[in-house]
Amino acid sequence: MPTYNIIQAVNDALRLEMRRDPTVVVLGEDVGRFGGVFRATTGLHEEFGPDRVIDTPLAESGIIGTAVGMALNGLRPVPEIQFADFIFPAMDQIVNEVAKYRYRSGGQWSCPLVIRTPYGGGIRGGHYHSQSPEAHFVHTPGLKVVVPSTPEDAKGLLLSAIRDPDPVLFFEPKRVYRAARGEVPEGDYAIPLGQAKVTRAGHQVTLVAWGAMWHEADQAAREAEAEGIDAEVIDLRSLQPLDVDAVVHSVTKTGRAVVVHEAPRTCGFGAEIAALVQERCFLHLEAPVLRVTGYDTPFPYTLENEYLPRAPRILKALRESIAW
Amino acid sequence: MPTYNIIQAVNDALRLEMRRDPTVVVLGEDVGRFGGVFRATTGLHEEFGPDRVIDTPLAESGIIGTAVGMALNGLRPVPEIQFADFIFPAMDQIVNEVAKYRYRSGGQWSCPLVIRTPYGGGIRGGHYHSQSPEAHFVHTPGLKVVVPSTPEDAKGLLLSAIRDPDPVLFFEPKRVYRAARGEVPEGDYAIPLGQAKVTRAGHQVTLVAWGAMWHEADQAAREAEAEGIDAEVIDLRSLQPLDVDAVVHSVTKTGRAVVVHEAPRTCGFGAEIAALVQERCFLHLEAPVLRVTGYDTPFPYTLENEYLPRAPRILKALRESIAW
Amino acid sequence: MRRPSDVADLRSLRGAGEAEPAEAPEGSAVDGAWPLQRVLRDDGGADPAAVPLPDGETLALYRWMLLSRQLDERMVALQRQGRIGFYIGAFGEEATVLGTAAAMAPGDWIFPCYREHAAALLRGMPLTTFVCDLLGNAGDRMLGHQMPCHEAWRPGLYASISSPIATQIPHAVGAAWAARIRGEEMVSLVYFGEGATSANDFHTGLNFAGVHRVPTVFVCRNNGWAISVPRERQTAAETIAQKAVAYGIRGERVDGNDLLAVVAATRRARARAAAGEGPTLLECVTFRMEGHSTSDDPKAYRPPEVVEPWRKKDPILRLRSYLEGRGLVGEAADAALQADVKEEIQKAVREAEAFEAKPPLETMFQGVYAEPLWQQREQLEDVRAAVAADPRVANPRHQG
């Protein structure tokens, strides 16, 4: 098996699926001749040509809006938003059009497309190259939201996303784009959307994370072990569909939960996890569900290490949960 | 004291503040000569003229984008978004510009403006004249989010919002725009942002709501009383700043909480309330925090009564909480 | 150093060339650059060379225009009676809607705004199905999900309507682009009002289409008003057609109340698109004769005088005098047509009102995703239990 980083895994999945399915097209800013500012679409323009790998003008609303029309008429568009921070000009197309097209037409049409976008902080990107807007889309019925943390998952989940009948937001953790390396099966394999992965078994406390923060959670769990804290780590991988059973099963066992995300705390997806856990595991909880998150500020530049919910803060929360 | 409905109270507040403060301007689609599709700006164009009551072209991003420039240069713009469903074309201006302007300029500038918009269902408006997008904005640090439920609050909160140094999203419950009538003090008075109102004292269960759904919560509480259930009802009035103390104080007393909102359940503001309550009242909770909300679908047309979390469903949740 | 060729060069961006206006249009600095194309003269005559349709087809479209008008009148009446919740019609814009739709090929996709119901019917949507959509009842093809007048009809390649203004414009571009990528000849037709030209999606849709020469015909129904906002407060451009210059595409301006001119201009635009010559922005100059919708009262913002001059320009009257001039309709024939159309509408209303008033409860969760997720499954159980526990959940006025 080759060893890839996440960019290479994404590129591999795109190439593989474009070879398999002639209806798959890629479009976005700088994705064509250049191969994308993170090089995730490198080589696709050469192999599949300008009809299927499209450099668009600078307008996210146009990228998504035209992708909708393509999806309606038989293509499987995989638009790229260069940074998740720049998805907001397309918010109306995503929330009012993409998410509702199947429902509002009584199922006459559907709008299967995959919006790929690098998200998250930790690359000294400041306000506008660091945001984690996943909660906005989880709050929008009709959309699916996937966030891989490893190269193997990135490829397998992206293949599933492209083949999914529903529109998918595919958030790529750019902080570990190159840092996260691992063996990736060659050829075709799909990881079903909506199956969380228990990446570490434990019985004292459940640690829920996704994307780049899963690596911090994993790190914190290792350090916790040295202190005799036995944490179970769950990588959600997909926020919608959400594998609520995996979370409930784990917390029912551990009685404690800590959820981690980069986005600002208030109304982040951690709130939904906390709400669900206390609804479904109430009698099993020995401590409140704790949230270790980005703070309620725009994403800062110089103090981004202090801002991000990295291992040391997660470890602190694990201790607090246990001590509760 | 005159008896007003919410539209009249909003109109009264706008007129009063425009007389008091020459820097207040109103802009939006149809707000000028016509006085707004809900007539909330009636008479303002006649009294203050086209310079301060501006009919704009059809572009929400332009309405908010130009309002930002006005706010930077000494005006207090009160832009109207005709329906909250149509706020998404302005999402980038609101999330990336309005919310971050003070922070990103190191406090050199601020962007005080009030975005007024009718929100919510119950008027047979289907997908696009019924949405409740408040959670998106509560999840955006830098914004304040206010949702009045009565004429008196509408006027007092709007006056505070216009005078507030920070940008405010002001969601008006159009379902009770005319139905909610009440005495409104004449002249100037301000209701501070961030103070919830306990509209009904009780000791068995805390019922948290805002906007149009507060009326349903109040109704449910009355019916519950007939069954011997003694519910305390809290009208949050402002979601950001959030009067968390009022909620915690109440739940610490009752040990039970039910939160109600129209927006889809997943990742709605009810999740944040549930997360906060279980974090802060853990040892006092005798039942999980229950959520009575809109369902996870686009807002439906024909079955909107079934969709909305009205009194009967709230009453059911109160019984479940008590019986837990 | 202006070169003599400049005007000729610019012409490639404008609707000069074919149909010269039959008469000098209202004075405008750019009429010369974007002439108002007409075929029907005020006396009802027309230069045979410029007539795009054989009499049979013209007569058929005349009937469609009558149907559109009567349908609008009837549905507004039903709304006033509280039998439907909302209606938005095409009063005065019938020639624009039907002329453009009729000029396209059967395999071309139509992306409607919200006044083009007649185009859906022309594309085979049964009138009864349309009325069911207005009622949002068990016969509604949209499962009662959407407001009235947000119909979709896939069999006729008539896309789904949403309320947000202009969002359908890039969809139309994407659909035609997809066809070209898949090697099919399809030209998409998209409708929007002049108010929509201020919206983001107008800009991106036309710009993307221009850069990639996507075969789309952009039809702007310039009916002069965006609810209460007149064209002059919507844009400082004297014409909508000239906005094409910004995208390096062709812009044309046609008399939108002249069915024959609309058909001719649309056909040319479609032919150019199919030939790979790129998209056209076609401004159809017409007028919104009634309120914006049944929710609107235009008296509050526009005096009757501004409407008056347009009454004599009524597209139905103008086509009728043409047909009369050719001896194709007279008093009697016209009355018969009107009666026939009336009966067709009455029948559809009868049939539609015979359906159950509400679609079944489970439809509320149908189509959010291809398959319901656990949230929709659990929530269906929740609402079922709630309805069972208290009938007021389904019917607020239920007593007892």
Next chain:
Amino acid sequence: MRRPSDVADLRSLRGAGEAEPAEAPEGSAVDGAWPLQRVLRDDGGADPAAVPLPDGETLALYRWMLLSRQLDERMVALQRQGRIGFYIGAFGEEATVLGTAAAMAPGDWIFPCYREHAAALLRGMPLTTFVCDLLGNAGDRMLGHQMPCHEAWRPGLYASISSPIATQIPHAVGAAWAARIRGEEMVSLVYFGEGATSANDFHTGLNFAGVHRVPTVFVCRNNGWAISVPRERQTAAETIAQKAVAYGIRGERVDGNDLLAVVAATRRARARAAAGEGPTLLECVTFRMEGHSTSDDPKAYRPPEVVEPWRKKDPILRLRSYLEGRGLVGEAADAALQADVKEEIQKAVREAEAFEAKPPLETMFQGVYAEPLWQQREQLEDVRAAVAADPRVANPRHQG
């Protein structure tokens, strides 16, 4: 029926009229309609009647251009050395940036894109403060909140930079509109690239300004590239200036590497705006000589050949030959200026690097709201406790 007056009529929408181009510009169908305005001839000469600046001011701006160029070079070097995190410069666009900024009145607001650092300095931002912003250190006026090159400088009415493309355009319109409403004479100046003309906010900004005749000068730095995307794939319009037609406003096209032409065109645009004649879209035709930013490697998408022809058009070289022709600079004087500028930059870097590397922890929560809410207050305590408990919170590489 085209009338002879048409061209004249249309001219009102274009930048015809004043400065005729000094030479025939690159062949373009619309050069006649939107001529490329120039003042500096290739031989360095200029028609005295067309020269907008006295020698003293020209010389001063020449120095600013040298400073801009050297600053860019030095900051790119610091970035390569890892002393700053990111940089984006104005290589080759100095005449466009400084000519437009210098032509405005002191009370006019400037809304920058992200290459106009020289305009901030021209408006009095201390060079040391600018470098502190790049370092995001304790001396950073933005409190370390933003990326390098996102400076704001209120004392100079130089607004705050954000990364999202084009969002500043409606801000500029709103600010000038507010001034007019408050009865002040102020014309706003806003910068953006040609790529930004595809964005939503370009469309709404210019449309709003057109309808309400807002006094704004819209400066498009058409440098030919949007990261890897050339102008031809950004829009099918041959010029950016012609996009003004869509908004019923004036569009002009000027040689962006000709400082004198840029100053002259901007002054005329400002004068028209101040006189109530409405906004102008001013296309400054220039070229992005280097990569998009320090994060970019243009070799991956554009061959060196496309850059070559622009080297001899370097705006600094062209202004220098003009000044030499007038005997205002020679070898020695130029060398002295260069050395002087170099010293100024070195001093600023020294001073800036003397500040604490990080602003204090509490600045992370400062300015989210006028006063922190309970969330920010609690979270400040949280991060303080976290840093105290584990130094790795502040410094991942901390050992022990």
